[in-house]
Each structure stands twice: as C-alpha cells, then as structure tokens.
Amino acid sequence: MKSSEFNSENTNNWAVILGGSTGLGYATALKLAQHGLQVCIVHRNARTQMTEIENNFQKIKEEGVELLSFNIDATNVEKRQEVIQQFVDKNISVKVLIHSIAKGNLKPMLSDETTTLANDDFKITIDAMAISLYDWVKSISDNELFSQDARVVSFTSEGSQKAWKNYAAVSAAKSALEAITRNIALEFASKGIRANCIQAGVTDTTSLRMISGSEELIEHTKKRNPFNRLTRPEDVANGAYLLCKKEAAWINGTIIKVDGGEHIS
DSSP, X not given: OOOOTTOGGGOOEEEEEETOSSHHXXXXXXXXXXXXXXXXXXXXXXXXXXHHHHHHHHHHXXXXXOEEEEESOTTOHHHXXXXXXXXXXXXXXXXEEEEOOOOOOOOOSSOSSSOOOOHHHHHHHHIIIIIHHHHHHHHHXXXXXXXXXXXXXXXXEGGGTSOOTTOHHHHHHHXXXXXXXHHHHHHTGGGTOXXXXXXXXXXXXXXXXXXXXXXXXXXXXXXXXXXXXXXXXXXXXXXXXXXXXXXXXXXXXXXXXXXXXXXGO
16 A cells, blocks of 8 residues: 555545545545545435546556445445445545535525425435435444544535525535534534534536526636636646645644635625
8 A cells, every 4th residue: 555644554545435436536535645644525316427437546546545336326324334434344444534525405496487495305405415415424433443643524505595597405514514514513623523614716627507597607617716717627626635634634624715815896
C-alpha cells in the first residue's frame, strides 16, 4: 500500500466516498488517493456510463492505492449492510467519509406544463441527500470501523439558503444535510470524529446541468465570482483534503465555503 500522511504506522486507513464516480465525489476520491488513502467508492450508475466510470477508477488505481467500488443504491439498508460487512471482513479502518450523493428531484412547485413536486419527491430527495449521511455514519460507528481522528465531510450548496427555481426539494435536503452534519459533529465527537460541510461554489457538473436555467446561472456566476470562473471539482477536492489533514483537527461542525469568494457579492 502507498504510504502517506494518512497511513502512519502502516495502518489500513480508507476513504469511503458516497457518490464518488463523477463530479465532486470523484475529484475528492482521486485527491485523497494521491495522498495515500485507500479508496472505497459507493455509486449508482447505469451500464451505459460504466466505460467512463471504469476509466476514472483506473486513474485512482494508478496512484498505487487499493480501490473498492460498489455500484449500488447507497440508501438501501440491505446493500449498505453488505458493504459494511465487507469492511469488517477486510478489517478496513475508515479515516474519511465523504458524502456526495446527488439524487434529487428537480421538479417545480407550480406548473401548467409539467409534473409538480409531490410529498414523496421531498421524502426521497431528503432521504438520499441528507439522512443517508447519518445512516452511514451510524453503521460505520456501530461496527467500530472509524479510525482515530476520523473525518466526515458533506457537500452542500448556496441553494440551502437561497430559492432557485425547481430546486425546492434539493434545497430542503441540503438544509437538512447541514443540520445533520452539525449534530454528527456534536454527538460523535466522543468517538474522535470531526464533521464539516463544504459549501461548493457553482460547479459545472452533470447535476448542475439538470437544473432548469443552469445556463443563466453559469453566466451569472462567472460575472459574480471575483475570479470570473466557475468552481471546479478539483477546487472542492482540495478543500476536502485540507479538512482531512491532522492540522484541521480543531475544525468541527462548520460550513466551509469553497467558491473563490463567490458568496461575498
């Protein structure tokens, strides 16, 4: 195994990435692999996407680390238990848990032309994009798989506080995710776990392109951002890496903005 700052004394430390096959999750997985963490990616992708996904995974392996991947629904209780059991069998020590699940409903609240948000749309979105973080933290903790000074990092957005068209369900989920992360920071501190959110700037990902009016949002962001560009997945990955370093041990229960100053104007 590749030695690193995260693997002192030859410990078997891993990063578990929920939603790590593309976008922010993948960029973070690659970054942590470059610094020697073994990587487990839990993702949900169709067969038609797997050629690209496998190419991404190969880049992680080329960093000299071990890679496990599970193409499953991370919100499914039985599937989660199966993954956790493999962690137990392999004696995996979870140093980092990254939550980057993007499974949200982007329907309007009011429309004469298309289906509108229903109660179940909110429930499915909040369960996938928020409550699943707690489910995974609790399962890993109950099985005593977290390493000493473990880190939990979740990805939120400015949409948790602002109203964007067709974003109501995801906005509610991001707000819930922030609240859950704060309470993990409080209640799991006794286990040595630090938990924080990264509020990424507007990033050109597949998820962004699914939002109604994304082109206008992209152009507005470029004008608004002090550096006149969008946030890149690598920018967010760098922020996550910094939060995982030992020097960040006293950062807990907060929201770190990684957006080049986008939020200040």
